[in-house]
Amino acid sequence: GIQVEQSPPDLILQEGANSTLRCNFSDSVNNLQWFHQNPWGQLINLFYIPSGTKQNGRLSATTVATERYSLLYISSSQTTDSGVYFCAVWGDYKLSFGAGTTVTVRA
């Protein structure tokens, strides 16, 4: 199956800082999603981005499918950005998840 690696595993930010999360995958994929898991466990859809760049408020994502990676940018971080960020890629018959990046934003 497709391997998905996320880095860094943990990230501690001061409120207002910018950060970049990375997702590498081992094979060609048909789609890629970024999620934010809040403290209650709910997975929130951030981006559906098989290729190219998208922006949503302070968040943006870029996927370079030919080089098998995606980046999630968080700008001007807020405490509400804390949580676990997952990258997931569609390949074979399923969505394969990375282990996540745990982000802690301190006030």
Next chain:
Amino acid sequence: DGGITQSPKYLFRKEGQNVTLSCEQNLNHDAMYWYRQDPGQGLRLIYYSQIVNDFQKGDIAEGYSVSREKKESFPLTVTSAQKNPTAFYLCASSRDRAGEQYFGPGTRLTVT
């Protein structure tokens, strides 16, 4: 409101008992999925269904069973054969296979 509902939010069972987790969606999606999440880990696929009356095993189907009798509903039964059933269970749906997946709020199952 369109969305995915899961019930209950928390479930406690004794070892040896079967338990059924509910998942309902009103998004008119064809495909539905069940995932399991253990602490500090990503999600792993248990079962998926692309259409009514059809479902397929995922990576960790042993000890679980599902049914898909209606488009809106995809219940998951955790049987007594599942060796480590305590986990967080998430249901998802998508318009079609490989489409963007949306998740329900999850059920935390504790078996003692």
